[in-house]
Amino acid sequence: xxxxxxxxxxxxxxxxxxxxxxxxxxxxxxxxxxxxxxxxxxxxxxxxxxxxxxxxxxxxxxxxxxxxxxxxxxxxxxxxxxxxxxxxxxxxxxxxxxxxxxxxxxxxxxxxxxxxxxxxxxxx
Numbered sequence: 001x002x003x004x005x006x007x008x009x010x011x012x013x014x015x016x017x018x019x020x021x022x023x024x025x026x027x028x029x030x031x032x033x034x035x036x037x038x039x040x041x042x043x044x045x046x047x048x049x050x051x052x053x054x055x056x057x058x059x060x061x062x063x064x065x066x067x068x069x070x071x072x073x074x075x076x077x078x079x080x081x082x083x084x085x086x087x088x089x090x091x092x093x094x095x096x097x098x099x100x101x102x103x104x105x106x107x108x109x110x111x112x113x114x115x116x117x118x119x120x121x122x123x124x
Contacts, residue, residue: 003035005114007123008044013054016066019047020059022124023069023078030076037079039110040101045086048097074100081105081113 006026011019026036040048047055047070056065074080079102087094087104094104114121 001033001035001118003037003113003116003119004029005037005039005119005121007039007041007110007114007121008047009041009123010044011047011124012043013046013052013057013066014043016054016057016059018124019044019066020064020069022122023073025122026073026078027076030073030078036073036077037081037113038073039081039083039105039113040086041083041110042086045082045090045092045097048080048082048101049092050096050098070098081110083107083110 006022008022011022013019022038026038029036046052047066055067058064059066059069080100082097082101082104084104084106
């Protein structure tokens with residue numbers, strides 16, 4: 001089965017209109033029966049912090065909250081992997097994240113997954 005990894009690197013709550021796009025793409029890939037992982041790196045980790053009100057900002061033009069785009073992808077079976085460095089750099093703990101965040105992984109695990117056969121990586 002084909003695997004799609006979406007690395008969130010530049011996506012963040014600072015621009016929710018752009019941040020919604022990778023989740024729509026993830027949802028589409030799941031509809032195509034791909035395995036989909038989202039790797040949350042850097043500032044993108046903040047989109048998954050449960051008490052971050054900015055994750056509920058509205059995305060134009062549909063005026064749906066960013067958190068709903070994230071939830072739609074999760075409901076479709078997309079797995080979120082949180083970067084251990086992103087958490088550490090922001091003094092966050094895994095329990096600060098929404099419950100659906102699959103696990104915390106490091107750069108070695110991310111690179112192993114990204115270089116696996118039959119895997120495509122997109123970076124946002």
